[in-house]
Structure formats: C-alpha cells, structure tokens
Amino acid sequence: MTELLVKNACVIDPLRGINAETMDIAILDGKIVEEVSDAAEVIDARGMLTLPGGVDSHTHICGTKVNFGRYMSPEDMRAGRTPRQGPLHATSGYSVPTTYGNSYRYSVMGYTTLLEGAMAPLEARHTHEEFVYTPLQDTMANTLFDGNWGIMEAIRDGDTKRVAAIIAWTLRAVKGFGVKLTNPGGTEAWQWGKNVSCIRDPVPYFEVTPAEIIRSIVEANELLGLPHSVHLHCNNLGTPGNYSCTLGSLGLIPDLNEKRQTLYATHVQFHAYGGSDWKDFCSKSEPIARFVDMRPQIVMDMGQVMFGRTTTMTADGPMEFNLYRLHHEKWSNHDVELETGSGIIPVIYRRKNLVNSIMWAIGLELALLTKSPWQCLLTTDNPNGAPFVKYPEIIGLLMSKKYRDAEFATIHPDTEARVPLPAIERELDWYEIAVMTRAGQAKALGIQDLGKGHLGPGADADVAIYPIRMDEVDPSAEYQKVIDAFSRTEYTIKRGRVVARRGECLVDGSNATFWVSPKVSEAYDMGKDPDFIEKFDRYYTVRMRNYPVQEEYLNRNRCIETEARI
Amino acid sequence: MKVTLALKPAARSFIPIEAESIVPKNFLDGTDLPVWRGNRELRLDEVFSVSVEGDADRTEDVEVVLSGETFRLKRVGEYMDGGRVTILGDIGMHCGNFMSGGTIEVRGNADGWLGREMAGGTIVCRGDAADYCAAGYRGGRKGMTGGTVEVFGRAGDFLAENIAxxxxxxxxxxxxxxxxxxxxxxxxxxxxxxxxxxxxxGGSCYVYGTAQGMLPTFRKIGTVQHEGHTLIRFAGDIANRGKGNLFVKAYEYLD
Incomplete structure (x- = not known):
C-alpha cells in the first residue's frame, strides 16, 4: 500500500468544474481517494498550478509508420541525444525520436496518456510492441478502417450492421481503441493510382463514396457503443480550397451520442484552406469554427503547425505523394493489403514561406475562434505539424496576444492580408488551456469514466504540477514564464508515483494499454462468418488465425467491454 | 606552438580511440584533454607521449603533430576552426568532420569520411583516402559546403557525395x-x-580520365577546353531535373 498526499495544490479540474481551488490530493495505490493516513508521503505543491495528467488525443508515436520515419531520417537522430542514466534508457531524435525519447519528453511536460492516431490493423503488433517501450504513458491506438475491403462491400450492400460487425471483430483482434478514417476511400483509390477529390467521388471498383463510408461507419461506431467517436481525417488534406470539402464532411454527421461528440475531426488546420491554388491560398478558419460552434456533435483538434524541421506521416498515401511533388525530397509510400496505406516525407516549415506562415496562423485561429474549448483541442498532429515538444509554445501563443503579435512580425509579410489572426483579441485562460490539453481530450476519447482527465476520487492518480502560480503571473505579458512552466513540470505523477521531477525522469515506468472489445451477438461474430473467412484467406498474405494480436503483446492491458446493439 | 603527440605503442588496441578533443584550439588551454576508447574515458597522456614547444595565444599559431600508428584514431580535428594538424602516418575515420577553418595534412592514407560535412579550411592527404571522402552523412541533405580537400592518391567510393x-x-x-x-x-x-x-x-564535376559505367541520364552537349584538357560536357542528372555540369575526358556506357 503506497500513499501520497499532494498538499496546497492550486487545482484546475474542468471535468469536475473546479477552477483554481487550493486543495489537497490524496492518492492510494495509484488511485485518487478522499483521504489518506498520516503515514502518507507528502508533496507540498506550494500553490503551484496542478492539473490532471495531460492527454494527447492525436499523436503519432508508435508503429510501422513512425518507425519508417526513423529509418528514412537517420539525420534526425543527431538531435536530442541523451545518455543512459540510472533507470533511464539512452534517447535520440527530434521529430521522430526513439520510443523512450517520446515517453520521457512527454512525461517532463506532464503528459500521462497518449493516443496513437493511426494504426494499420495488419501491423498492429508493431504498435503494441512499441507501446511497451513507451513506459511513462498509458496508451491506446486508433485503428484504420478507411479502405477496408470488407467494410466497403458491406457499405455497398447497405448493411451497416455488418460494417459494425467487421469493426468489432477487427478492434478485438488487433487490440485497437477507436475507429480512424484517414482520407476515407482516398487511400483505396490510391492503390489504383487515383485519389478522391471530395466526399462525392466513388472509390474505384467498390463504387462507394467517402460520404457513404463516413456516414455508415459513424452509425456503426454508435451501434457498437464504443467509448470514442469516429476519428476522421477528412478527404483532400492540404489542398487550397479544401475547407468546403471539410464543411461537407462535417455536415454529414448527425448527433447520435449524448455523452460525447459523434465525430472527432482531427488536425483541422490542414483542412481549413481557402483559395483555388497556392497563389491565392488563404485561411478559412472562420467558417469552420462557426460551423463547429453550432454543432455540439463535433470536436476537432488544431493540428497546429510550428516553424522548423519535422516529419510528416499519415495513412493518406496520395496526399504525401502530392507533397513529395512539391518538395522533391525523400518520400516513402506503403500499401497495407486490404486495409489502408501510408506515406512519409520529412519537411521544414519556414517563416519566410507564405503558405507555411498561413498554416501557422490557421491553427491558432481555429483554437481562438471556436467558442468552446471542449470543441477544439490542442495538438500538432505530432509530428506532422510540429513535434509535441512545441506544445508549451502553442499554449503561450494562445494565452498571449502580445506573443502572437511578436511572432506575427517575424513571418511572411503577405500573411496579414490572408488571415484573420491579427484581428483576434481573445486570450485563453488557464481553465481553457486545461480543457484543451487534458479534460476535453479525455471527454472526447470517452475515457473520463475510466479515471482519465480528472482528479476525482476513483480516478487514476495521474497529476501534473507545473512550477507556476496563477496569481503571480500574467500570461498575457509574461508568456515566457508560461512556456517555461509547461515545458517542465515540478512533478509528474503517474499512477500514484512521481515519474518526473523538474525536467528529469526518475523511473522506468510500466504503462497500460486500453483497448475495446465490443460484445456482439453470435450472428454478427465475423470470426464465424463463412464469407468473411473465405475472403480473408483468399486475399490476405496472413492466415486469419495468425492475424489477431495476442494479449502477451500488451503490457498491462485494460480491456473495455462494450455492449453492442447488434 | 607545436604540440607533438606520439601514440604510445602500449596504447595500441583493436578498439579505436575517439579523439575529437585533438583540435588546435583546445591546446591553448593546456594538454589535459580526454579521449575515449570504447566506453572508457582516458587522459590524453595515457595514450600519447605529449610534448609542447613554445606557446601561443591564437589558434592560428598552434600546430599539432601526430605520429605513431594512428590508423585507429578517429575524429581528429572535428569542428576544427583554425591552426594546423599534421599527421605523419595514416589516420582513422572521420578526420576533419565539420571542420570550418585551418589545415589538416595527412602524410599517409586516410580512412573513411575524411572531411565529412566540412564547411571551410583545407585538408591535404598525401596518400589514399578511403570511402566517403568529403561526403555528407547518413540521411543528411548537404555534405561538404566549403573549403578544399586535395587527395594525391586514390579515393574510395562515394567521393564528395552530397557536396554542396x-x-x-x-x-x-x-x-x-x-x-x-x-x-x-x-x-x-x-x-x-x-x-x-x-x-x-548542381555544381561541376570534372573527370580527366575515363568515366566507366557512365549514366544514361546525362545529356551530351559538346566539347570544351578546360585547363589544357579537351573534355566532353554533359548536363544532368536529367532524372532529377538537375542543372549540374559533368565534364569527362572519355566515357563508356554499360553494355
């Protein structure tokens, strides 16, 4: 029995409506409790800002794609080198660091839960193996269903229940957490050397449109009662004028769930572009933010771009090919059999580049123009927009108009005419930042009932204590202090144990992986469906019995069983 | 100031010695420098007999002379920005990495990665240089960006790869x-x-001998006179929409 008491913590806990109250947090055996005995170890937080452990609801940290990013960019490993030290492993890398590098750096910033944004089902083992070596965060993986042959056939036949059944079988097999759609239909079209231009283009051979795929999978997701909603990367990423396609996709979504959103639209910054080509490229963050304001069924994340070197990686193969044709740099492309694909290229976002400057502004605008912070979460789509170590700077930009203006003065001079950012006065407060970095994310992922994203009794004891006092610092003027504080916690507590202190990780932790197992009726068990089995054995390079990821691959596994309505 | 470092015969080992501290600038503050053998840190005088003649205030006045069996000595002159390093024998890999000024003279042969990613200064190698002489490094976009490398013997594969x-x-x-x-x-x-x-x-590549296995993705333009040689001029690499100039005395395509 281990007990810990955090005293004099200035707590913001949005899921419980607590805003800057000084209180004590009692922890017993990794859980938050009402009180502990006098024998408890005591940490005096001395009025410092104390938040639930950070949750990143969209990041790419583990799996084949990330690893291929490492393969492609050995030069990335020149940066960020730290030697082995005590219980800590050596790390290296900047935009695609080693798994330990990711884990330690997230931990130092107070993050305790991560969602890998895109896991190809066939390659799930790799993701889970890397999860094991991401020791200081609990992990979960969104599973890709954008180009799944069985699902597209079921959609063509109008059989949503079969769609749900295939999702249920696959999630259970690969120990996935949520449903991810990356350029739905487009990645399959890419296997025919094509793409889809928007949601009404049919996918070759299957003759279903992205709109049908999105709608049908959203319904299937709710039939299965999954904790998270469908996680959508819209069609047409990164092309001028794509905002209308994004609005069209978001407009497809009915409000089907009262506990959370029905659609999570990810890295919307990349989908909020106006203009007809790169010459008249401009920001369309305003219509997107207004649209989302009116629809509680939608939550988005920023996908903020920050200047500097990084690596883009996505299951959106055709988009990466277009990017390759722009940059003419290294490029990799990958096809995942009956499921999806991927592409990777390293990029540098430059202040001197007009397009990059506009992208930078759009991400911030989305966060500032969306009224409710619960509907626009803070991410960079790590590492696509920027490595996650830039989060503190983004927090600084959102909290300080002065900092935004100072940065704005350094970017391409023509940006001003193309974006509304300079006219936005809003400065987010501490509470809103807490929503955008943990509470909102936990709610969107549907994991608050599992004890994530809040500090109520029964919750997992994941706590981040930042070395800053809200009453002493004016974030609008002293933004550097805010950035410094969010870059380095005073204490990061994970499952009741101090794992990082003042920028130093202290232990080699042991994470947990969340996954979902929907309970479906016998008739919808795809493991016994003759047609499904036949197609599987005919088209996959692996046998069906070898496909599921064994539980041995999961460290501490926390299976979430849901009651499906099929 | 002349610093003479003679490798002690007893310090010879199969494991290479990494000596990025052997840079003229460092000797302005004495000779108490570390070197590494594998994961063990050693003092400079455990590995070399060190002798110093005269003294200097400026890096430019420092000359380091290395003697003995230095073929397993790596990273000599890394990030060197001035002064002179003379190696009487052969030198190990990564000599003159990232160098930006000064002169390195190798009297013998140099192992791989001589002058990798150098930005300035001069390297002269009297013997042969092994692979990746004056090249970039794995994954990097730019190799050498400035300075001069002159090899009097032969060079290995991937000479000046990624040179910018x-x-x-x-x-x-x-x-x-x-x-x-x-x-x-x-x-x-x-x-x-x-x-x-x-x-x-981009850039210009001159071959005064024969280019074997000449790549088919270069467009022949004509002949030019260059420093007393009659060379055939090619443009390319067309496969990469390149605007480079390749001049060869003679060439053979693969059959």
Whole structure:
C-alpha cells in the first residue's frame, strides 16, 4: 500500500468544474481517494498550478509508420541525444525520436496518456510492441478502417450492421481503441493510382463514396457503443480550397451520442484552406469554427503547425505523394493489403514561406475562434505539424496576444492580408488551456469514466504540477514564464508515483494499454462468418488465425467491454 | 606552438580511440584533454607521449603533430576552426568532420569520411583516402559546403557525395559514384572513376580520365577546353531535373 498526499495544490479540474481551488490530493495505490493516513508521503505543491495528467488525443508515436520515419531520417537522430542514466534508457531524435525519447519528453511536460492516431490493423503488433517501450504513458491506438475491403462491400450492400460487425471483430483482434478514417476511400483509390477529390467521388471498383463510408461507419461506431467517436481525417488534406470539402464532411454527421461528440475531426488546420491554388491560398478558419460552434456533435483538434524541421506521416498515401511533388525530397509510400496505406516525407516549415506562415496562423485561429474549448483541442498532429515538444509554445501563443503579435512580425509579410489572426483579441485562460490539453481530450476519447482527465476520487492518480502560480503571473505579458512552466513540470505523477521531477525522469515506468472489445451477438461474430473467412484467406498474405494480436503483446492491458446493439 | 603527440605503442588496441578533443584550439588551454576508447574515458597522456614547444595565444599559431600508428584514431580535428594538424602516418575515420577553418595534412592514407560535412579550411592527404571522402552523412541533405580537400592518391567510393560547396581534387582514380547527389561545388578527378555525378542537381564535376559505367541520364552537349584538357560536357542528372555540369575526358556506357 503506497500513499501520497499532494498538499496546497492550486487545482484546475474542468471535468469536475473546479477552477483554481487550493486543495489537497490524496492518492492510494495509484488511485485518487478522499483521504489518506498520516503515514502518507507528502508533496507540498506550494500553490503551484496542478492539473490532471495531460492527454494527447492525436499523436503519432508508435508503429510501422513512425518507425519508417526513423529509418528514412537517420539525420534526425543527431538531435536530442541523451545518455543512459540510472533507470533511464539512452534517447535520440527530434521529430521522430526513439520510443523512450517520446515517453520521457512527454512525461517532463506532464503528459500521462497518449493516443496513437493511426494504426494499420495488419501491423498492429508493431504498435503494441512499441507501446511497451513507451513506459511513462498509458496508451491506446486508433485503428484504420478507411479502405477496408470488407467494410466497403458491406457499405455497398447497405448493411451497416455488418460494417459494425467487421469493426468489432477487427478492434478485438488487433487490440485497437477507436475507429480512424484517414482520407476515407482516398487511400483505396490510391492503390489504383487515383485519389478522391471530395466526399462525392466513388472509390474505384467498390463504387462507394467517402460520404457513404463516413456516414455508415459513424452509425456503426454508435451501434457498437464504443467509448470514442469516429476519428476522421477528412478527404483532400492540404489542398487550397479544401475547407468546403471539410464543411461537407462535417455536415454529414448527425448527433447520435449524448455523452460525447459523434465525430472527432482531427488536425483541422490542414483542412481549413481557402483559395483555388497556392497563389491565392488563404485561411478559412472562420467558417469552420462557426460551423463547429453550432454543432455540439463535433470536436476537432488544431493540428497546429510550428516553424522548423519535422516529419510528416499519415495513412493518406496520395496526399504525401502530392507533397513529395512539391518538395522533391525523400518520400516513402506503403500499401497495407486490404486495409489502408501510408506515406512519409520529412519537411521544414519556414517563416519566410507564405503558405507555411498561413498554416501557422490557421491553427491558432481555429483554437481562438471556436467558442468552446471542449470543441477544439490542442495538438500538432505530432509530428506532422510540429513535434509535441512545441506544445508549451502553442499554449503561450494562445494565452498571449502580445506573443502572437511578436511572432506575427517575424513571418511572411503577405500573411496579414490572408488571415484573420491579427484581428483576434481573445486570450485563453488557464481553465481553457486545461480543457484543451487534458479534460476535453479525455471527454472526447470517452475515457473520463475510466479515471482519465480528472482528479476525482476513483480516478487514476495521474497529476501534473507545473512550477507556476496563477496569481503571480500574467500570461498575457509574461508568456515566457508560461512556456517555461509547461515545458517542465515540478512533478509528474503517474499512477500514484512521481515519474518526473523538474525536467528529469526518475523511473522506468510500466504503462497500460486500453483497448475495446465490443460484445456482439453470435450472428454478427465475423470470426464465424463463412464469407468473411473465405475472403480473408483468399486475399490476405496472413492466415486469419495468425492475424489477431495476442494479449502477451500488451503490457498491462485494460480491456473495455462494450455492449453492442447488434 | 607545436604540440607533438606520439601514440604510445602500449596504447595500441583493436578498439579505436575517439579523439575529437585533438583540435588546435583546445591546446591553448593546456594538454589535459580526454579521449575515449570504447566506453572508457582516458587522459590524453595515457595514450600519447605529449610534448609542447613554445606557446601561443591564437589558434592560428598552434600546430599539432601526430605520429605513431594512428590508423585507429578517429575524429581528429572535428569542428576544427583554425591552426594546423599534421599527421605523419595514416589516420582513422572521420578526420576533419565539420571542420570550418585551418589545415589538416595527412602524410599517409586516410580512412573513411575524411572531411565529412566540412564547411571551410583545407585538408591535404598525401596518400589514399578511403570511402566517403568529403561526403555528407547518413540521411543528411548537404555534405561538404566549403573549403578544399586535395587527395594525391586514390579515393574510395562515394567521393564528395552530397557536396554542396567547396572544392575536392583527387589526383589518382576515384571509386564508384563520385559526386553522387551533388548540388553545388566542384569535384575534380584526375584519374578514372565509375558512374560520376549520379542524381546531381548542381555544381561541376570534372573527370580527366575515363568515366566507366557512365549514366544514361546525362545529356551530351559538346566539347570544351578546360585547363589544357579537351573534355566532353554533359548536363544532368536529367532524372532529377538537375542543372549540374559533368565534364569527362572519355566515357563508356554499360553494355
């Protein structure tokens, strides 16, 4: 029995409506409790800002794609080198660091839960193996269903229940957490050397449109009662004028769930572009933010771009090919059999580049123009927009108009005419930042009932204590202090144990992986469906019995069983 | 100031010694410098007999002379920005990495990665240089960006790979793929070589001997006179929309 008491913590806990109250947090055996005995170890937080452990609801940290990013960019490993030290492993890398590098750096910033944004089902083992070596965060993986042959056939036949059944079988097999759609239909079209231009283009051979795929999978997701909603990367990423396609996709979504959103639209910054080509490229963050304001069924994340070197990686193969044709740099492309694909290229976002400057502004605008912070979460789509170590700077930009203006003065001079950012006065407060970095994310992922994203009794004891006092610092003027504080916690507590202190990780932790197992009726068990089995054995390079990821691959596994309505 | 470092015969080992501290600038503050053998840190005087003549206030006045069996001594002159290093024998890999000024003279042969990613200064190698002489490094976009490397013997494969500036001159033959991914600067090979200029985007590559296995993705333009040689001029690499110039005395395509 281990007990810990955090005293004099200035707590913001949005899921419980607590805003800057000084209180004590009692922890017993990794859980938050009402009180502990006098024998408890005591940490005096001395009025410092104390938040639930950070949750990143969209990041790419583990799996084949990330690893291929490492393969492609050995030069990335020149940066960020730290030697082995005590219980800590050596790390290296900047935009695609080693798994330990990711884990330690997230931990130092107070993050305790991560969602890998895109896991190809066939390659799930790799993701889970890397999860094991991401020791200081609990992990979960969104599973890709954008180009799944069985699902597209079921959609063509109008059989949503079969769609749900295939999702249920696959999630259970690969120990996935949520449903991810990356350029739905487009990645399959890419296997025919094509793409889809928007949601009404049919996918070759299957003759279903992205709109049908999105709608049908959203319904299937709710039939299965999954904790998270469908996680959508819209069609047409990164092309001028794509905002209308994004609005069209978001407009497809009915409000089907009262506990959370029905659609999570990810890295919307990349989908909020106006203009007809790169010459008249401009920001369309305003219509997107207004649209989302009116629809509680939608939550988005920023996908903020920050200047500097990084690596883009996505299951959106055709988009990466277009990017390759722009940059003419290294490029990799990958096809995942009956499921999806991927592409990777390293990029540098430059202040001197007009397009990059506009992208930078759009991400911030989305966060500032969306009224409710619960509907626009803070991410960079790590590492696509920027490595996650830039989060503190983004927090600084959102909290300080002065900092935004100072940065704005350094970017391409023509940006001003193309974006509304300079006219936005809003400065987010501490509470809103807490929503955008943990509470909102936990709610969107549907994991608050599992004890994530809040500090109520029964919750997992994941706590981040930042070395800053809200009453002493004016974030609008002293933004550097805010950035410094969010870059380095005073204490990061994970499952009741101090794992990082003042920028130093202290232990080699042991994470947990969340996954979902929907309970479906016998008739919808795809493991016994003759047609499904036949197609599987005919088209996959692996046998069906070898496909599921064994539980041995999961460290501490926390299976979430849901009651499906099929 | 002249610093003489004679490798002690007893310090010879199969494991290379990494000596990035052997840079003229460091000797302005004495000779108490660390070197590494594997994961063990050693003092300079455990490995070398050190003798110092005279003294200096400026890096430019420092000369370091290395003698003994230095072929397993790596990273000598890394990030060197001035002064002079003379190696009487052979030198190990990564000599003159990232160098930006000063002079390194190798009287013997140099192992791989001589002058990798150098930005300035001069390296003279009297013997042969092994592979990746004056090249970039794994995954990097730019190799050498400035300075001069002159090799009087032969050079190995991937000579001046990824070169973006500066001059590389090899008086003997070069191996396979000299000037691969070249994007600037000048490469001169007095002897023969194989497949020069692959995927080059810019810069100039001169081969005074025969280019074997000449790549088909270069467009022949005509003949030019260059320093007393009649050379055939090619443009390319067309496969990469390159604007590089490749000049060869003679060439052979693969059958």
């Amino acid at each position: 500036g500066g001059t590389v001159i090899v008086h003997g033959d070069a191996g396979d793929m000299p000037g691969a991914e070249m994007r600037g600067g000048t490469l001169v090979v007095h002897g023969d070589c194989r497949r020069p200029g692959a995927n080059m985007k």
